[in-house]
Amino acid sequence: MDSPHTKKIKKMIKNNNIANKSNKESKNEDFWCEGKYNPEIIERKWQKYWAKNPDNFSAKDDSDKEKAFILDMFPYPSGAGLHVGHVESYTATDIYSRYLRMNGKNVLHPQGFDAFGLPAENYAIKTGIHPKETISNAVEVFKRQIDSMGFSYDWSREVNSSLPEYYKWTQWLFLLFYKNGLAYKKKAKVNWCPKCQTVLANEQAENGKCERCESEVIQKDLEQWFFKITDFIEDKGKTSGLLNGLEKIDWPNSTKLLQKNWIGKSEGAQFKMAVILNEAERNEESRKNKTRSFANAQDDKHFIEVYTTRIDTVFGMTYAVVAPEHEILKRVQDDIKNLDEVEKYINESKKKTDLDRMEAKVKTGVEIKGIKVVNPFNGEALPLFVADYVLSQYGTGAVMAVPAHDERDFEFAKKYKLKIKEVISGDKKDGEILTDDGILINSSKYDNLNSEEAREKLTVWLEEKKIGQRKINYKLRDWLVSRQRYWGAPIPIIYCEKCGEVPVPEKDLPVELPDDVDFKPTGESPLKYSKKFQEVRCPKCGGEAKRESDTMDTFVCSSWYYLRYADPKNEKEFASKEKLEKWLPVDLYVGGAEHSVLHLLYARFFTKVLHNLGYLNFDEPFLKLRHQGTILAEDGTKMSKSKGNVVNPDDVVKEFGADALRIFEMFMGPLEDMKPWQTKGIVGVRRFLEKVWKMQTRINDQGTVNNKIQNIKLNTLIHKTIKKVSADIEAMRFNTAISALMILTNEMEKQEEIQITNYQLLITLLSPFAPHLAEELWEKLGHNESIFLQKWPAHDPELIKDEEAELIVQVNGKVRDKIIVSADISEEEAKKIAFEREKVKIHIAKKEIKKVIFVKGRLINVVI
């Protein structure tokens, strides 16, 4: 089979097998390049070439071609270097970008670094090395590693969130929010370590203990900066809200749902309940009068407000509960008979962190003696409790308790032996309560209504009596953006004794981070210790003033970076309107699912604010979003440094080549799936590349065709492959695209001679996946111009039509035979042929044929 020439080449390859890693390159470089696929050499060669010809990949501000903005989530440059997970998503966007460019699109495909954040600061505390240095070293490593993968980023647009020329605009945006009432200061509960005298992030205060000194963390009210994200939950002006906006973007449903749940919209009713303070008022007559008249009472000592989504169960209320922080407790404290007990409970609750409260499995509470509340619907006087299973921050901080139809109330009522009154009938299991909707019972004139109808009527009643109304609540709170940390963008505010809170004038931006900061934990925001930084003149009155010493949450920096790529060097604006209009919004965004909520929600919020203020002409930043699935270690567990099972891309590139690694990561499975690494699996991909490489020795460039029939079949396959690979790349099904390329390669390999045009098509189809190999082979075929300046091939619809088809013959749905027929065979003809087949005859035997089902070109099913 093999020609003498091929045999000779094979022998050469054999004698110099690639497993031999000893460095023989120097001996005879020409020979090596000729005979053997050596990714180490060709990858370096083409990376150099691409670096010298950045125009091949760069985004053109002045081009008329249709734009496409393909974005990766910019990485945090950690000291650990690039991870195989980075490689996975970057390869996906690189393939997509290269494909789009070859299809004539003007592609913006930038990369940058999310360089502020805790790890570098903690490292500085430990080692004394300045975060600036740590980060710049890590960035260098990342860039080298990224380039070694052959990713076609437009480095001329690189951003780094820790550089003053970037965070100047983060600060500018803060001031924009501030001036528009969207950034404000208020007291907020924070985790506070009394020994370190500092605020701790939630993750530093796990289990209520300080990460550093192990002492008990307490909750402390401190002045903190917030962004008013809750203003943008619903549509605002021309801007769609964070909820509605989700409907028009192409994101994974699970991610949209996560955001929805995080926002946590709930629709219900809020109403007032009269508070009875003493025995005298509990007399039947006065209570009734109270019920009817309290709505007009100006003295709010006399009622509490509760929120519920289940007003249909209101007749089942047997008690009410307020959170320990509820203000009613102070207002009525003179009337509380067991004040000592109540105060003790409140104080204990205050000590608990939110985490403790949530983790407490047993509900606790204390009845407030001497006080009753009145259910306005039936005038019943009910006991009032204080219990920390009711959250002060949500709703009104007070709830009506319906133990018959709410799990939490049921649990509490069982423990304190409170009445349980059923008011909804429906199916329920023994020993359990009914929490679903049903038909109302024991609810006076509302009996026999279903829950939904009842909710409507009861709410209307509340509104008519002016004691309540419809109410929508959200779980989402405003975004706390201030951090008592060094390595972040300083908040551009100055405090003057005379003028108070003064924003830093725009001309004075950026407020630069001082270098002369001691990182050792002193207990306060490190910026407080830089005199140079702290002591300033008030921009308004020129008097002595102090700078805000808090920095911004790193999520602020990452909420707008995608906008900066449009105009990364602009010194006058965060980006010019013209360039924003040219490049934004992002057409495809790829990154980890761990950002489903915070980063992606904050970025959407920023976009909506800027749209509302007229800076942007769109209100959703990322039109299409996909997540890359986690790559697990070979044993199916998560890769982690401590387990020592982390795969370093550098090692893989060294052993198998960047092209092999790229293709392998795409071939492992669907992009979004979690999948385990298999070092052996990469061997198959490498073999595939070798096969493509070796085919160059059997090229027929004379245009003669030896086997016409074979050639027609191959042509069909080639055009089918063009169609499939194109469709798969567009749908980001890279695994099946590669599989199709393998099938084509295997088929071409069987040919005695390979037509040069076919080989060129194969290489072109492969080029986005294995860019180095493709460039090298393309050059060897005598082309002077980069393969990436070629047009992506189009398939010929005429050529993908099969002449013949394999018709499946079934009897009663079971496959009994397969026949090769002409693809457009008619039902009559197919029947005729099928009934003549021995295998069919046997199965039909003498039975009567009831029905024949025919699917054109596919199958014929005989039903007996």
Added chain:
RNA sequence: GCCUUGGUGGCGGAAUUGGUAUACGCGCUAGUCUUAGGAACUAGUGGGCUUGCCCAUGAGAGUUCAAGUCUCUCCCAAGGCACCA
């Protein structure tokens, strides 16, 4: 507890509107290549037996000429939320 996504050979995974289950790759088996070697080549590879038939897509039922795909019940795994009234 609630929500979401999944469960297909020894492994990673394919499978259009329901229409050949296991494509492609790994691994494995046998063989080939004038030393050896495999990250080379060739062929085979879901299971069972009576060798042309039966059984197989987490389990069980249902709809259909036909189910991995649709419907219901249950089991398991991963991820998210978690006292939000």
